[in-house]
Amino acid sequence: MLERKVFGLVVLVGIFAGIVGIVFTNLLHVIQHFTFGYNDLSFGVGVAQASGERRVWALLACGLVGGIGWVLIHRYGGKLVEVKDAVKDVTKEMPPVTTLIHSTLQIITVAMGSPLGREVAPREATSALITWVMRYVKLTNENRSLLIACASGAGLAAVYNSPVSATIFVLETLLLTWNVRALSSAFIACGIATFVVRLGLGDTVQYDMPQPVMIGNFAEFAVLIGIIIGVAVVFFDKSQAYLPKFDRKSPKMILLSVIAFGLVGLMAVYFPAILGNGKPGNQLTFAHLVPWEYGLGLFAAKWAAVLLAMGAGAYGGKITPSMMLGSTLALVVAIAWNFAIGPISIGLSAFLGAVVFLGLAQKMPLTSSVFMLELSRFSVELLFPIALAMGMGMITQAWLKDKI
Numbered sequence: 001m002l003e004r005k006v007f008g009l010v011v012l013v014g015i016f017a018g019i020v021g022i023v024f025t026n027l028l029h030v031i032q033h034f035t036f037g038y039n040d041l042s043f044g045v046g047v048a049q050a051s052g053e054r055r056v057w058a059l060l061a062c063g064l065v066g067g068i069g070w071v072l073i074h075r076y077g078g079k080l081v082e083v084k085d086a087v088k089d090v091t092k093e094m095p096p097v098t099t100l101i102h103s104t105l106q107i108i109t110v111a112m113g114s115p116l117g118r119e120v121a122p123r124e125a126t127s128a129l130i131t132w133v134m135r136y137v138k139l140t141n142e143n144r145s146l147l148i149a150c151a152s153g154a155g156l157a158a159v160y161n162s163p164v165s166a167t168i169f170v171l172e173t174l175l176l177t178w179n180v181r182a183l184s185s186a187f188i189a190c191g192i193a194t195f196v197v198r199l200g201l202g203d204t205v206q207y208d209m210p211q212p213v214m215i216g217n218f219a220e221f222a223v224l225i226g227i228i229i230g231v232a233v234v235f236f237d238k239s240q241a242y243l244p245k246f247d248r249k250s251p252k253m254i255l256l257s258v259i260a261f262g263l264v265g266l267m268a269v270y271f272p273a274i275l276g277n278g279k280p281g282n283q284l285t286f287a288h289l290v291p292w293e294y295g296l297g298l299f300a301a302k303w304a305a306v307l308l309a310m311g312a313g314a315y316g317g318k319i320t321p322s323m324m325l326g327s328t329l330a331l332v333v334a335i336a337w338n339f340a341i342g343p344i345s346i347g348l349s350a351f352l353g354a355v356v357f358l359g360l361a362q363k364m365p366l367t368s369s370v371f372m373l374e375l376s377r378f379s380v381e382l383l384f385p386i387a388l389a390m391g392m393g394m395i396t397q398a399w400l401k402d403k404i
Contacts, residue, residue, distance in 0.1 A: 002184065002185060005137070005139075006139070006143050006146070006147070006185075007188075009130070009133070009137070009147055010147065010150055010185050011188065011189075011192060012133065013130050013150050013151045013154050013189045013192075013193075014154050014189045014190070014191065014192025014193045014195075014196065015192060015193075016129045016130060016151070016154075017122065017126040017151065017154030017157065017158045017189065017190075017192075017193035017196070018154075018158050018192065018193045018195065018196020018197045018199075018200070019196065020122045020125045020126050020129070020155060020158060021122050021155070021193065021196070021197045021200075021201075022158075022196070022197055022200035022201055024104075024107050024118070024121055024122050024125070024159065025159065025197075025201060027104070027107055027111070028107050028110065028118060029111075030111075031107075031108060031111035032046065032111045032112075033046070035058050035111065035112050035113065036050040036054065036055075036058060036113075037050055037054065038050070042280075042283070043276055043279065043280060044272075044273060044276075044280025044281075044283055044284070047113075047272045047273075047275050047276070047280065048272045048273070048280075050272075052269035055113070055265050055268045055269060055272060055275065056262065056265035056266060056268070057265070058112055058113050058265065059112070059261045059262060059268065059275070060262050060265060061112060062109050062113050062114055062261050063257040063258040063259070063260060063262060063312065064254070064258050065105075065108060065109060066109040066114065066257055066313075066314050067253055067254035067255070067257030067258060067312070068254055069105040069108075069109075070102075070105065070248060070253070070257075070313055070314070070315065071250070073101060073102055073105070074249045075249045077095065077097075077101065077102070078095025078098040078099075079095065080094075080095075080098065080099065081093065081094045081095070081099075083123055083127050083148065083149075083152045083174070084173070084174060086127065086131070086148050087145045087148050087149045087152075087174045087175070088145075090141045090145055090148075093131060094124070094127055094128050094131045094148075095128075096128040096129065096131055096132040099124050099125065099127070099128035100125055100129075102124065102315065103120075103121040103124045103125040103128070104121070104125075105315075106120060106121040106315050106316050107121045109316070110277060110316055111276075113261075113264070113265070113268070113275040113276060114264075114309055114314055114316055115274055115275065115276070115277075115278070115302060115305035115306050115308075115309050115321060116306065116310075116314060116315070116316025116317060116318065116321060117277040117278070117317025117318055117319045117320045117321055118159060118277050118316070118317060118320075119156055119159050119160065119277075119317040119319050119320070120315070120317040121155075121159075121316075121317075122155035122156070122159045123151070123152040123153075123155035123156055124152075124155070125155065126151040126152065126154055126155040127151040127152050127155070129151070130147050130148065130151045134147065145175070146181075146182060146185055149170050149174040149175050149182075149186070150170060150186050150188075150189035150190075151189070152169075152170065152174060153166045153169050153170035153174070153186050153189060153190050154166065154189040154190050154192070154193035155193070156169055156190075157189075157190035157191075157193045157194050157197075158196070158197045160206060160371070160374070160375060161198070161203065161204050161205075161206070161374070161375075162194075162371055162375060163187075163190040163191050163193070163194040164190075164370055164374060165367050165368075165370040166186075166190040166367075167183070167186040167187050168366050168367045168370055169364060169371075170186040170190070171183060171186060172364050172366050172367050173362075173364050173367065205375070205377055206279070206375040206376070207279075207282065207283065207286060207375050207376040208377075209283075209286060209287060209376070211348075211376070211378045212286075212288075212346075212347035212348040213345055213348075214345060214348055214381065214382075214385075215343060215345055216342050216343045216344040216345075217341065217342060217344065218345070218348070218349075219384070219385060221337055221344050221349060221385075222385035222386075222388040222389040222392075223389070223392050225330050225334075225349065225352060225353055225356065226388065226389035226390065226391065226393040227392050227393065227396045228329070228333055229326055229329065229330070229353060229356045229357050229360065229389070230356075230360060230392065230393035230394070230395070230396025230397040230400065231396060231397075231400060232325070232329055232357070233357060233360040233361045233393070233397055234397055234401055234404070236303065236325065236361060237361070238404070239303070239307060240307065240310065243307060243310055243311045244311060246313065248313050253313050256311075256312050257312040257313060257314065259312075260308040260311060260314075261308070261309070261314075263308055264305045264308055267305060268305075270297070270301075271297060271298055271301040271302075273298055273324075274298065274301045274302045274305045274324075277316075277320035278302065278320040278322075278324030278325075279320055279324075281298055281302060281327065281328060282320070282323055282324050282327050282350075282354060284298075285298075285324075285327040285328055285330075285331045285347070285350035285354075286327065286347045286350050286351050286354075286376075288331070288346040288347045288350070290331070291335075292335040292336070295328045295331040295332050295335075296328070296332050298324070298328045299325060299329050299332065302321065302325055318361065318362060319358060322354075322357050322358040322361040322362060323354035323355075323357065323358050323372075324354070325357050325361075326353035326354040326356055326357025327350040327351065327353050327354040327357075328350070328353075329353055329357070330350050330352060330353020330356075331346060331349065331350040333349070333353075334346045334349030337349075348382075351372065351376070351378070351382070352382070352385055352386065352389055354372060355368050355369060355371075355372045355386050355389070355390070356386070356389045356390055356393045358371070358372070359390055360390075360393050360394065360397050365390050365394060368390075369383065369386050369387075369390060
């Protein structure tokens with residue numbers, strides 16, 4: 001059972017996460033509108049309507065802001081600690097002020113077009129806030145780990161309006177346990193965070209579109225796409241492992257950041273959907289609004305953009321970028337399947353690819369399976385092909401990792 005003190009702190013975590021979610025979401029939108037010059041449009045449409053020249057200048061500015069910001073953080077701030085490390089070892093405290101600045105910088109750069117995700121920022125900011133509170137409360141190490149993990153999950157729930165998958169995320173990736181104490185705490189924190197965000201922003205559906213109809217041999221396609229994405233994720237992980245390591249305190253990182261983001265901006269002249277976390281790309285593929293040639297180009301450009309941003313020292317999430325890589329790859333494979341074998345839904349295939357790539361790349365297959373249904377409000381009938389594809393992907397990924 002939860003002690004009264006810990007229960008109160010879990011509730012506080014949910015409130016913190018909800019407020020952080022509201023503030024960060026509004027900040028993101030204000031900067032996006034200013035940077036790309038649009039108002040009553042989605043980010044994807046707004047970026048696509050901006051001129052190619054404006055996209056390039058926006059990414060150069062993004063590289064400059066991010067480069068200067070992170071060099072200053074690494075030089076003068078406290079040592080950054082990842083949430084997972086703080087949960088595993090509570091002696092590695094996340095410095096509250098530095099982490100809040102670091103999180104805000106992530107939101108600013110993603111809003112300006114960084115191809116990384118926005119979900120790490122609210123997770124870290126909420127964890128930093130509860131870390132600050134815990135300095136003044138006597139708690140066991142077990143309770144400290146529980147609260148930091150719940151804060152991270154609540155931040156995810158707040159930014160994506162996804163309380164159940166965020167709860168699973170806490171247990172599957174951070175606490176690595178499914179006991180009643182952990183489960184109830186995560187549910188409460190993520191539920192309250194979602195409640196607070198809905199008070200401030202409404203019940204937002206991230207992918208508000210009709211569900212494509214499941215037709216044809218979709219189960220067989222699910223097996224194939226699971227295998228293909230399992231292979232792709234192994235090589236995606238390998239490509240990240242080969243990124244060069246630089247001294248993040250060096251002023252040279254500023255120039256590197258400007259160059260890397262400038263290259264992303266040049267790719268965005270032809271592929272504007274690679275900018276931001278990847279949601280515009282998913283919207284295109286889920287609705288089958290692009291041909292296979294363009295989908296393949298989006299896949300390659302997003303892959304390269306993520307590597308350029310990470311290599312330049314930028315921070316951000318990989319949830320939606322992973323989803324876009326999976327959706328674009330699955331779109332290409334599904335179009336080939338339609339040509340060679342028979343009709344299946346291209347949009348639903350892209351959706352399935354997003355689920356599987358996310359689950360494998362971020363090592364959270366259960367979270368991903370529920371997460372995408374919460375984001376889209378699609379039917380639970382999709383859990384059947386998701387199970388087939390995810391299982392085949394996991395087997396393929398594990399087998400191939402041992403071979404190369």
